[in-house]
Amino acid sequence: LAYRSAREDARLFANAGRQWIFGPVADLAMSIFAPINIRSLGDDPEKVSKLLCRMVEGMGAQKVAATAKHFPGFGKEAVDTHLTRLSIGLSKEEWDKTYRKIYKSMIEHGLMAVMTAHASLPCYQKECNEYGETPIATVSKELISDLLKDDLGFEGVVVTDGLIMGGAGGNNVELAIDAFCAGHDMLLWPDLEYVDVLEEKIKSGEIPMERLDDAVRRILRLKEFVGAGEKRAADNH
Numbered sequence: 001l002a003y004r005s006a007r008e009d010a011r012l013f014a015n016a017g018r019q020w021i022f023g024p025v026a027d028l029a030m031s032i033f034a035p036i037n038i039r040s041l042g043d044d045p046e047k048v049s050k051l052l053c054r055m056v057e058g059m060g061a062q063k064v065a066a067t068a069k070h071f072p073g074f075g076k077e078a079v080d081t082h083l084t085r086l087s088i089g090l091s092k093e094e095w096d097k098t099y100r101k102i103y104k105s106m107i108e109h110g111l112m113a114v115m116t117a118h119a120s121l122p123c124y125q126k127e128c129n130e131y132g133e134t135p136i137a138t139v140s141k142e143l144i145s146d147l148l149k150d151d152l153g154f155e156g157v158v159v160t161d162g163l164i165m166g167g168a169g170g171n172n173v174e175l176a177i178d179a180f181c182a183g184h185d186m187l188l189w190p191d192l193e194y195v196d197v198l199e200e201k202i203k204s205g206e207i208p209m210e211r212l213d214d215a216v217r218r219i220l221r222l223k224e225f226v227g228a229g230e231k232r233a234a235d236n237h
Contacts, residue, residue, distance in 0.1 A: 002051040006066075019064055021066055023069070024066065025041070070116060111156060155221070
């Protein structure tokens with residue numbers, strides 16, 4: 001049912017000319033007080049993982065890219081990242097038993113994109129900002145480049161959640177640049193000066209060309225998967 005439902009959603013998207021879906025939500029319903037609870041597929045990581053993997057395959061069958069969100073996964077906190085940042089209070093053992101398994105399984109089933117959360121995961125972070133806080137995933141190299149890309153082996157596109165959200169802490173060009181340097185390949189609603197400033201920093205060598213090459217390679221891979229630019233007939237089945 002999960003496969004057929006996702007495939008049908010993707011078919012409708014594809015027929016409307018859309019090739020990339022910002023879903024499914026991969027967060028667990030760990031608390032009735034957590035805002036993400038009403039958008040979750042459940043609280044059992046094994047069952048949720050199976051459903052998510054079939055949804056990824058269903059979307060992929062229509063050549064539509066799925067996006068798992070919101071990495072690294074919300075915890076039990078009653079905090080809405082549309083309003084403010086979140087520190088996920090899961091231990092390393094708890095995270096490994098839940099979200100590591102979920103994301104690893106989705107990656108193995110062809111997941112093409114991941115959207116991150118304006119939330120930190122202290123159990124996997126050593127770096128702290130000037131206030132002694134662990135950075136949110138939006139600007140954390142430890143969570144994006146080290147954990148998601150290197151450790152979990154994710155080869156797809158990593159995109160931020162909306163940078164205009166309260167949890168991002170104020171949308172400005174510095175935030176956007178930090179998000180790119182952390183390992184994000186695409187940004188959702190960045191500051192209007194972002195592209196020009198990014199170009200200057202790459203040309204000056206402040207940001208290594210390897211970071212840009214990595215982002216471009218991942219984006220081109222996603223475009224190839226969905227057949228971007230190809231004319232496709234409507235699928236009515």
